[in-house]
Amino acid sequence: MSSLYRTAEHVSELSRIASVNHGLDQQLSQQLKSLVITRAQEETQIATSVMFPLVLLPVGKTSLALQFAHSCAGDGIYDAIFWVQCETSVTIRQSFGKIAEALEIPGAERDDRHEESLIAIKSWLKLTSNRWLIIFDNVDSLLVESDKVLRPYWPDGVSGAVLITSRAYFNFIRDTNRQGQTVKPLDPKQSWDLLLDLLGDHWKALEIRREIPELEIAAVKSMIKQLEGLPLTIEEAATLITNDTLGGRTIARTYEAFKDRIRSLPERLSIFRSVSERAPDPLWDITFKGLSRNARTLIGVLTWLSPDAIPIQLFQAKDSSLLPGSPQLLHTNVTISPGLDKAICQLQEKKLIRYNNRVLSIHRVVQEAVNFQSVEDLQESFDAATKLVSDRFPKRLIIGTMYQEWSRCKQYTSHVASLSKRLSEYSKSLALKRSTQFVELLAHFSWYLFELGDYDTCEEIFDTALTACQDKKSLLYSQLRGTQSGLFFDLNLLSKCREAWEETLQIREESLPHDDPHVAGMVSNLGNLDLPEGNVEAALRYYERALQVWINSSEESAQPLAKTYLSLGRAHMYQGNLAEALRYTAAAETLAARAMGTGVGVMANIHYAAWKSYDACLKIGIASMPLHPIVGATWYSLACVEFAQGNEETAKAISRLRSQARDDGPIARILWKRATILESRSAGTNKEEVFALKAKANEIKQRLMASGEGGMIHRGDDDRAEVDEEDSYDALVPLCYR
Structure with missing residues (x-):
C-alpha cells in the first residue's frame, strides 16, 4: 500500500479532494496514471527523472493533482508520494521539512536542520529502491524566478517521477527529459454530469426519467459553453441555481440573471487574466453582489494574501481603526467576534472560502475573480490587508536583530510576500498608493529575509519597497538601503555595497546628530x-x-x-x-x-x-x-581541517542552497578545494576530474573578478609578496566567512 505524505498543511483543497472532480476523476486521472505507468516503464533502464507537468487553465490543478495522487496511492503505483507547496520559497522549505519528517530523517522536526535534511532527502531519492512521486504544486505562483528557487530542491540524477502543476506549460527547471501534458477543461458532457451531481438527487432523477424541460436544457447548454468547463465556476453556478432568492431552483432563471449581468458588467479592475478566466465574471459578480459589507471587506482582504493558511489571529487587534469600514470583523481575544463569524459563514455558504481549525483559505481563482468596483475600492482593500498584516508582523529596531521573532515572522511570511507580489501585478496597469506603513512592513520583512539568508526573495522585496518609498531622503529609505547593502556585502558585491552604504550614511548624517547610533x-x-x-x-x-x-x-x-x-x-x-x-x-x-x-x-x-x-x-x-553564509563557510573550514569526513561535499551542497542557480565565490572556492583534496589523495589517478574541477573553479573566479566581485587578501607578514592560489579563491568570499 502506497503512502501519501501530506507535506503542505492547510492546503485549501485537501479537505475536498473529490468535491469538484467528479467529471475529471475517471477520465483525466486515468489518463495521467496511464501516462505515468507508460513513461516509467520506458525509463526503467536509465537513471533520470521522469517528469510529468500537469498544465491547465483554472480547472482545479491542486484538486486534480491530489485526486491523482490518492488514486495512485490506492493502486500501489508508488511507494511514496510527496507534496510540495510552491507558493513561495518559504512554503517550499516548509514542505521539504515535512518530507524529512515523513522519511524519519534524524532531527527533521527541527527547523534549524533544513540543509542537512534536504541533503538526506536527495540522497534517499537517489539511492532508494522505492517508487516515488514528487508533486510541485502551483510552480507559476513563485515570487521569484522559478528555476532559481526550485534548483536546490530538484531531484537530480534520480529514477523517479516529478509532477508539476502550473497554469502554463513551461520547463521551469530546464530539464531536457521533461515532457509536458496539458489537461484541458471539462467538455460539455463532463460539465453537465458535474452540474447534475452538485444539484443533487432531484435533478439526477429528472435526468434519468428524461423529464428536464427543454427550456432548462437549452439554458444548461448555453451556460456551460460560456463557463468553458471550469469546475470551480460550475460549482458556483450550482450554488446560485439552488438559491431560492436568485435562481429559484431553475437553471433558466439563473442563466437569465447571468446574461443580464454580462450586459451591465463594467470593466474589471484586475491583473491580467486569460479569456477563459474572465468568462465566469458575471457569475462571480452575481455572487459578490449579494454579500454583506463585512463579508465583502473580509474577502477583499483575503484577495491580497497567500490563499492557504491564513490564520484567524490576523483579525485579532485592539485598534478598531485597522478596519474603519468593518470594525466588527476585529476581535481582542481568542474567541472570534460575532461579526467575523457571520461574515465567514456567509462566504462559506457561497463556496467562496473555507474555514477549518482557525485557518482560512480561498481558492486562487476566487481571489482573482473578486470584482473591485473602483480604484478606491481596490485601494481600501489593499490598505486594510496591509494594516492587518503589519499589525501582526514583528518589528525590528533599526540597530537590532529579529532572531527571537523568527517563529512569528514565519507565520506571516507568505502573506507579506503575496501583498508585495500582487501590488506589483496591479501596478502594471493601476497607480495604487503605497502607504508608509506598507513600506515599513517590507523593511521589517526584508531584514528578516536577510537574517534568514533568503537572498533571492529579499532582492524581489527590495525592488517593490525602494520603488514604493517616495521620500528618497527619509530614514525609512536609508533603512531599506542599509539592509540592501548588507545583502550586497554577504554576496561579495563590494562596489554595490559601498555605493549603498555611503548613500545610507549621507541620509542619516543629514537627518541625525553625528553621534547618533x-x-x-x-x-x-x-x-x-x-x-x-x-x-x-x-x-x-x-x-x-x-x-x-x-x-x-x-x-x-x-x-x-x-x-x-x-x-x-x-x-x-x-x-x-x-x-x-x-x-x-x-x-x-x-x-x-x-x-x-x-x-x-x-x-x-x-x-x-x-x-x-x-x-x-x-x-x-x-x-x-x-541559510546564512557562515554555515557554509564553517562546513568548508571543517572540511579543510578533516578531509576524511568528506565535509567538502556538505559545504558545496549548503553553499548551493544559498547561491541558488548562481555559481558564486563559495562555489568556486569549494570546487577548488575539492580538486586539491583529490589531487593530494589520488597519487595521480584522478587527473581528469582534478583538471575539470580546477578549470570550472577558475572559470567562475575569472568571471566574478571581471564583474567586480571579490576583494584582496591582506596579511601581516610583509615577506609575502604575492597572493597564492588559495588566497585568490578566499578573496571571492566575504572577509567574515573566509
Missing part, C-alpha cells in the same frame, strides 16, 4: 568594507569612531558594540597585533554573552573568526540562521 552603525559598516579591500588603517578609524558612540550609548547598544569589538579584533589580527586582537575579541565575547546570550548570531562569528571553534560556530549557526 544609527549613524555609528553605518560608520562601522564602512570599516567592514575597507578591511577586506586592504584599507586596514581606514577601517580602524571607522571602528574607533563608532566605538565611542556605542560606549556612550544605552544598554541597547550592547550588540553593535560587541560587533565593533569583534571587527577591531579582526583588523588587529590582520595587522599581526595578536595581543590587541585577542583583547578586543574577548571583550566582544563577554559583552555578547552577557547582553544577548551564548546562542546568538554574533557569537557564531566570534567562534568562527577569532577562536576557530568551528563546531561551536556550526551549532549556533544551524540553530539560529541555517
Whole structure:
C-alpha cells in the first residue's frame, strides 16, 4: 500500500479532494496514471527523472493533482508520494521539512536542520529502491524566478517521477527529459454530469426519467459553453441555481440573471487574466453582489494574501481603526467576534472560502475573480490587508536583530510576500498608493529575509519597497538601503555595497546628530568594507569612531558594540597585533554573552573568526540562521581541517542552497578545494576530474573578478609578496566567512 505524505498543511483543497472532480476523476486521472505507468516503464533502464507537468487553465490543478495522487496511492503505483507547496520559497522549505519528517530523517522536526535534511532527502531519492512521486504544486505562483528557487530542491540524477502543476506549460527547471501534458477543461458532457451531481438527487432523477424541460436544457447548454468547463465556476453556478432568492431552483432563471449581468458588467479592475478566466465574471459578480459589507471587506482582504493558511489571529487587534469600514470583523481575544463569524459563514455558504481549525483559505481563482468596483475600492482593500498584516508582523529596531521573532515572522511570511507580489501585478496597469506603513512592513520583512539568508526573495522585496518609498531622503529609505547593502556585502558585491552604504550614511548624517547610533552603525559598516579591500588603517578609524558612540550609548547598544569589538579584533589580527586582537575579541565575547546570550548570531562569528571553534560556530549557526553564509563557510573550514569526513561535499551542497542557480565565490572556492583534496589523495589517478574541477573553479573566479566581485587578501607578514592560489579563491568570499 502506497503512502501519501501530506507535506503542505492547510492546503485549501485537501479537505475536498473529490468535491469538484467528479467529471475529471475517471477520465483525466486515468489518463495521467496511464501516462505515468507508460513513461516509467520506458525509463526503467536509465537513471533520470521522469517528469510529468500537469498544465491547465483554472480547472482545479491542486484538486486534480491530489485526486491523482490518492488514486495512485490506492493502486500501489508508488511507494511514496510527496507534496510540495510552491507558493513561495518559504512554503517550499516548509514542505521539504515535512518530507524529512515523513522519511524519519534524524532531527527533521527541527527547523534549524533544513540543509542537512534536504541533503538526506536527495540522497534517499537517489539511492532508494522505492517508487516515488514528487508533486510541485502551483510552480507559476513563485515570487521569484522559478528555476532559481526550485534548483536546490530538484531531484537530480534520480529514477523517479516529478509532477508539476502550473497554469502554463513551461520547463521551469530546464530539464531536457521533461515532457509536458496539458489537461484541458471539462467538455460539455463532463460539465453537465458535474452540474447534475452538485444539484443533487432531484435533478439526477429528472435526468434519468428524461423529464428536464427543454427550456432548462437549452439554458444548461448555453451556460456551460460560456463557463468553458471550469469546475470551480460550475460549482458556483450550482450554488446560485439552488438559491431560492436568485435562481429559484431553475437553471433558466439563473442563466437569465447571468446574461443580464454580462450586459451591465463594467470593466474589471484586475491583473491580467486569460479569456477563459474572465468568462465566469458575471457569475462571480452575481455572487459578490449579494454579500454583506463585512463579508465583502473580509474577502477583499483575503484577495491580497497567500490563499492557504491564513490564520484567524490576523483579525485579532485592539485598534478598531485597522478596519474603519468593518470594525466588527476585529476581535481582542481568542474567541472570534460575532461579526467575523457571520461574515465567514456567509462566504462559506457561497463556496467562496473555507474555514477549518482557525485557518482560512480561498481558492486562487476566487481571489482573482473578486470584482473591485473602483480604484478606491481596490485601494481600501489593499490598505486594510496591509494594516492587518503589519499589525501582526514583528518589528525590528533599526540597530537590532529579529532572531527571537523568527517563529512569528514565519507565520506571516507568505502573506507579506503575496501583498508585495500582487501590488506589483496591479501596478502594471493601476497607480495604487503605497502607504508608509506598507513600506515599513517590507523593511521589517526584508531584514528578516536577510537574517534568514533568503537572498533571492529579499532582492524581489527590495525592488517593490525602494520603488514604493517616495521620500528618497527619509530614514525609512536609508533603512531599506542599509539592509540592501548588507545583502550586497554577504554576496561579495563590494562596489554595490559601498555605493549603498555611503548613500545610507549621507541620509542619516543629514537627518541625525553625528553621534547618533544609527549613524555609528553605518560608520562601522564602512570599516567592514575597507578591511577586506586592504584599507586596514581606514577601517580602524571607522571602528574607533563608532566605538565611542556605542560606549556612550544605552544598554541597547550592547550588540553593535560587541560587533565593533569583534571587527577591531579582526583588523588587529590582520595587522599581526595578536595581543590587541585577542583583547578586543574577548571583550566582544563577554559583552555578547552577557547582553544577548551564548546562542546568538554574533557569537557564531566570534567562534568562527577569532577562536576557530568551528563546531561551536556550526551549532549556533544551524540553530539560529541555517541559510546564512557562515554555515557554509564553517562546513568548508571543517572540511579543510578533516578531509576524511568528506565535509567538502556538505559545504558545496549548503553553499548551493544559498547561491541558488548562481555559481558564486563559495562555489568556486569549494570546487577548488575539492580538486586539491583529490589531487593530494589520488597519487595521480584522478587527473581528469582534478583538471575539470580546477578549470570550472577558475572559470567562475575569472568571471566574478571581471564583474567586480571579490576583494584582496591582506596579511601581516610583509615577506609575502604575492597572493597564492588559495588566497585568490578566499578573496571571492566575504572577509567574515573566509
